[in-house]
Amino acid sequence: MDEKEDIVEWLEKQNPVSLLQDAIRCNTVNPPGNELALALKIQKILNDYGIPNELYPASPGRANLIARINSGKHGKRLVFSGHLDTVAIGESEWDYPPFAGECVEGRMYGRGTSDMKGGLYSMLLAFSYLHERREEWQGECLLAVTFGEETGGEGAKRMMCDQQLPTYDSMIIAEPTAHKLVIAHKGVLWVKIKCYGKNAHASMPQQGMNAICMAHDYFGCLQQSKMQETCHPLLSQTTFTVTKIQGGEKINVVPDYCEMTVDIRTNPSVNHSTILVLLQETATRIAGSHPCSRIEVETLLDLPAVMTSVESSIVRTAQNVLLENGYSDITPIGANYFTDGSVFSQYQSGDILIMGPGIPELAHQTNEYIEIADYKKGVKFFYQIAAAYLSETDNERSYV
Structure with missing residues (x-):
């Protein structure tokens, strides 16, 4: 050369x-x-x-x-x-x-x-x-x-x-x-939230437990979490974003199952184990307020900032x-x-x-x-x- x-x-x-x-x-x-x-x-x-x-x-x-x-x-x-x-x-x-x-x-x-x-x-x-x-x-x-x-x-x-x-x-x-x-x-947590309720005729919703409503309540709690207040000099706050939701079978049936995926982006100030504890505690709280229901949290991806x-x-x-x-x-x-x-x-x-x-x-x-x-x-x-x-x-x- x-x-x-x-x-x-x-x-x-x-x-x-x-x-x-x-x-x-x-x-x-x-x-x-x-x-x-x-x-x-x-x-x-x-x-x-x-x-x-x-x-x-x-x-x-x-x-x-x-x-x-x-x-x-x-x-x-x-x-x-x-x-x-x-x-x-x-x-x-x-x-x-x-x-x-x-x-x-x-x-x-x-x-x-x-x-x-x-x-x-x-x-x-x-x-x-x-x-x-x-x-x-x-x-x-x-x-x-x-x-x-x-x-x-x-x-x-x-x-x-x-x-x-x-x-x-x-x-x-x-x-x-x-x-x-x-x-x-940012780091990333991808989680799947599985909500199990009880089906019923849509004309008598009080006889069932609407899994879609449970998913809605669950995400509402995440949005109000103090996790989103964490600060970092170079990165924005932690975010929780629903990216997919599926639930229900017929228009006249209260759905007994709903699942959603949530994309969580974290800055280095946030420990992922703390977020996973939050996700599980929220699941227990929401499901506990609804008889005959439960919520499962599945981690799909966990990568640090x-x-x-x-x-x-x-x-x-x-x-x-x-x-x-x-x-x-x-x-x-x-x-x-x-x-x-x-x-x-x-x-x-x-x-x-x-x-x-x-x-x-x-x-x-x-x-x-x-x-x-x-x-x-x-x-x-x-x-x-x-x-x-x-x-x-x-x-x-x-x-x-």
Whole structure:
């Protein structure tokens, strides 16, 4: 490689737009996922660059992938993280085909362009350039690619439970943040509330126990909970949102069963075990006031909030890189969504930074797109952050 060739010059020779288009044309809507097809595409790119990697198949059509660049010198371990799956395209009509990667006036359209194949491929290319320059830094960098993020971090859980990912100092997750630095995000509790009442003829409702009314009373109690008053400097209060409700069979029968799912988003000030106690106490109180009734609480997903110190090395390094590239607003922020970081943080204590190209408000939207210029900026920023971070020597752990 020409020693004078910087990342911008190098990148233009890698056909970055064509690579991302190829990824968008690979349908990884979850469910069912089918992420293996995209993982194999990424593996081929890594193999072409001569980067060691390993594919970890899970259920049919699904897989994680880990790639590793080792400098041969003692230093820190940094992880680049991204997911392969996307949400569905929705019922609304798209202006451009959702799986074509069509480019119009500097934008690429398609499902996953912003969330988060654009960020993933920015990382992949930055990782590949980092491999070309591995004599210039120390320690090692890993690329951790997961399946099933959109349905609760299934791939990240498999990655950690099966010890596919080693201990790390810091991790960058390439979710779309418009290159802003997200150092905190909410945790999530998904619960199913099952209300059992007593059926009766609708003309004699006093003879039964309406399970739908019980569900209504239950959620009303949650809405009045003091849990929603918890404060955090970067995140909003805890929220309780009913996302699905089912109950009743006929218009003239008092329903004896109703179930609802509740999406609870928590900030780091809230302990999930405290919320689970609240949910059970509320169930006991509501059911106890209605004879012949009961309420069951089933936990569907339990992932903690993420918080990284503004003083951490990875955050300071990212701030410096953005400043050097003309960004003045480098104040770290929080996000109300959750990421694979919730899973990773349950198993390891490394610092986690979320940043990447793409407008966060476009995630999961019809006509999702990414600015091609921002996609390319992502490659440059990821490389510069990694190269600077892995040139530091003030680490507690040292890898080779």
